[in-house]
Amino acid sequence: MKHALKLAAMGAAALAFSSTVALATSELPRGITTGLSIGMPLPEGVYAISVHSYGGWEGKTAAAGQSEVYSVPAWIVWWTPWQIAGGRVVIDTATGIGDLWNQGQKGTDSWLNTLVEAGIGWNLGGGWGVSVHAGAWLPSTQIIPTALGRDYTAFQGAAGISYTADGWNLSATGIYGSGGSQKTVSGYPFKAQQAEWFNLDLTAAKHFGKLETGVVAYGSWDLSNSGALTCYIATGTPIGGCKQSQFAVGGLVGYNFGTFIAQAKLTTDVEETNYRGKETRGTLTLITRLWSPETDGPLK
Secondary structure (H helix, E strand, O other), rough: OOOHHHHHHHHHOOOOOHHHHHHOOOOOOOOOOOOOOOOOOOEEEEEEEEEEEEEEHHHHHHHOEEEEEEEEEEEEEEEEEEOOEEEEEEEEEEEEEEEEEEEOOOEEEEEEEEEEEEEEEEEOOOOOEEEEEEEEEEOOHHHHHHHOOOOOOEEEEEEEEEHHHHHHHEEEEEEEOOOOOEOOOOOOOEEEEEOOEEEEEEEEEEOOOEEEEEEEEEEEOOOOEEEEEEEEHOOOOOOOOOOEEEEEEEEEEEEEEEOOEEEEEEEEEEEEEEOOOOOEEEEEEEEEEOOOOOOOOOOO
């Protein structure tokens, strides 16, 4: 198997990542699937992925100097032996950790919401693959999910398309989230309303032996008004609700070490509306195959 095809196994796992503390209505971390060929399925096997990401904002509002870290220590994705309509079934789940703080102050950290998910991926031949995924966010009473009003169950669906021939990874993934109902949050004058949202993640990367380089881009758009809590924190001004949006671009460098694949990404916003300001973010992704009945050797 080529690099891109092995890396595709992590696509479904990326969709299982828990919500960040970014105070945005998108529960899935924006851009989390960049670098991964979501559309291309793998043969039966169990894989693990960990993501560690740090970002900060220019600070156009009262949130100046604010930084955010999120991490997935490990989540598991299982490409099963079962097939439906010629596509392979995948099941995955994960829970992340988040931390948000201002300069010179102690941060707030906790476990985040958990997503459980299943999907089907089709290898169409000629380097092309497509996949669809659906899952549910589970409610959480941890500090950050409670503070964001995310103690509810929500739906998430996604679809991906990838081209992985000749060492390329050309991928696009669209992800939809249903949002949630209004919640009263202690310490703030308004109720939190998590809007419906849509994310788009894009990747164009090329492998040169074990080395991988390329560009990534991602956008996030609210499809309905979020509650006043999100906008109040972002702007520092009491307002009745708003829609958030963001679009970022950046670069990717990866390397296949044999037993695992590492990817480093650096991105920055080129457009944002109703966030704290333009964000710059660095992310490290580590990909490991735990077991496969067909291949016991290094990742290829």
